[in-house]
Amino acid sequence: MPSTTRIGAPAPVTRTRGVSAPGTTGTTGTTGPAATGAEGIGATGTSAEILGLLLPYCRTTDSAPARAAAFPYQLRRIDSFVRAGEPVVFTLPGFPCKSPNPAKVLGPLPDQGERLSLGFLDALCADIARIHPPGARVVICSDGHVFGDLIRVPDAHIDAYADELRRLIGALSLGHLSVFDLRDVLGAMPHEAKRAHVHRRYAPSLDALRTQVRSADHTLPLYRGITRFLVEDTADFTGTRSALQRECRRRAYGVIQRSRAWGELIAACHPRAVRLSIHPQPYGTPKFGIRLLDTPDAWTTPWHSAALRRTDGTWTLLPRACAERLGRLVHHEGRPSHFEEVPRAGGRAAGTPQAA
Template sequence: MDSVQKDEIALKILRELLQYRRRFPGGDTSIAEEEQRVTQVQLPRIRAFIENEQRIEFVLPAFPTKSPNTNKVIGAVPDMAERLSLIFLNSLCQRIQLYYPPGAHIVICSDGHVFGDLIRVSDEAINHYQREIEGLLHEVGATHLSVFNLGDVKGLAEHTDDYDLLRRLLVDGYAESEEAIKQQLMQDEQGLLLYRAITRFLYEDSQLPGYSGSNAALQKDAKQRACGVIQRSWAWGNLLAQHFPAAIRLSIHPQPVDSLKMGIHMMPTKDDWLTPWHGVAANVNGQFVLMKRKDAQSLDGELVEIRGTPSHYLIEQPQMA
């Protein structure tokens, strides 16, 4: 394979990813301009794998645990939203292998235990969710995917009976102070968008059935926790960069165009921040899309069960003439 062919393959792989890139809403630059800048960052990294005839390795911090808010999700275990997302990720690698024989592999770096206490989901619930994800990988035949979590980190694995200690060790070893992170977030619009999005997730996840307090109290609490979630998330990213230094870094959030990370969608959705664990799969006239549970219900969605377990919604809408 000559140099021109290697360049063409690298660009083809990048274009596969760009089709699904998450963007910050309301940006001033065009998609073409953004993709040009993303290409400047990502193409040399992809090209390095091809130059060495290596399997392309991606890391994706994702699939932490289900949101506790039943206005957003069906339940606490993976459902059709996760199933379709894993199938998509595996098929992405399969498509790459069609024209690049060494292929591609995505390491799903499950981050539920990284901030479980801050999102107020128990470590037991996170363990159960992660076991179900691993079972789902086998069930759908996702041979191009694997899972890596906090308990797999060398030097930390012996502490999996104490996740609070694991989280402290992660922060001590890989995180900046919350104050330093807050200053970074306030420096540009994209940092503010991230902070607001995480605050919104935490606020919505706190609006549980039976809550009788004020929304203002929930909002204040969410703001206080948001910076800690971002601190832990960035610490996890720093750890992954150390463990997988050459890997192409994917994300489930929109990312700046000059970042080493690229946000990708795993399912069609109108919300650039929505994820399978904060929403439900809805089959709308034969096309699966991702939305919040309350939105599926407002469209008169019918809950579908598979083997007795709630899976997704079926929505029939009038076709346009």
């Protein structure tokens, strides 16, 4: 598996037993074709080994140990690249933009949380290359423009965030990664027109989505999680709490519609790719949920939080306001980057800025 000593690599033993249960842990399953029954799926041993590198970082709603045989869809996709002698291509929707709530993030641009996450993904691809010489690559499908109006983030901020992701990938020599967004598909079309086009062509109907939410399948916790994030990301609402929750429930349906539309568009542009997801996913579905960093719950991402380096050298993600109480702010290249945890006894006072 990828080295657990790598800076930024999530600890490989955390398992999400439920999308709202923070801190739940479990034991990963034994990997390798003999232990997982991968031969019964028709996959090569190499394909099962590649999947085995992903299993320790699986973000799922299931409680059973993750074994390769539970992921026949992903095994078949990986196997198509292995048999063709080609790099395995993964697509990962996410990295949209920073939360608009200043209590959660350090600013509108990528910071240490994104740097660590990108480094983890690139190193994972490098580990795959040791098993499968053609290697692997991850296409980061930056989806901020898809629902920027619904999450109340200006399109200019979304462009700046995605441009900085591209710059970081080049500056850090992360050669296994690339960024894909609506500009790659629809060019210079106005952002509102892009959103309307994608929604009209690919989004499920609102009635169909409401039916899925009422059926209490995996769409229900997704809907609740997105609603919670929209509430938490709102920093300037002047109405009552109940009015805010009603508005965010309405917007949550739109976010899911657009997210699914984006997924359909990605599938059309990258039809053979193995689909990764930042959200917890049940076994046996086309999406493989993956953790980018250690987090206190199943929903925290680098773009909704700030990175905190603990005194033991490990990293976690926390809302800025929480990280600020635990550590001092560190700057990198002239911008706020992350927090360094300060021991409670002695040392500088928490929150004292320092340069990286």
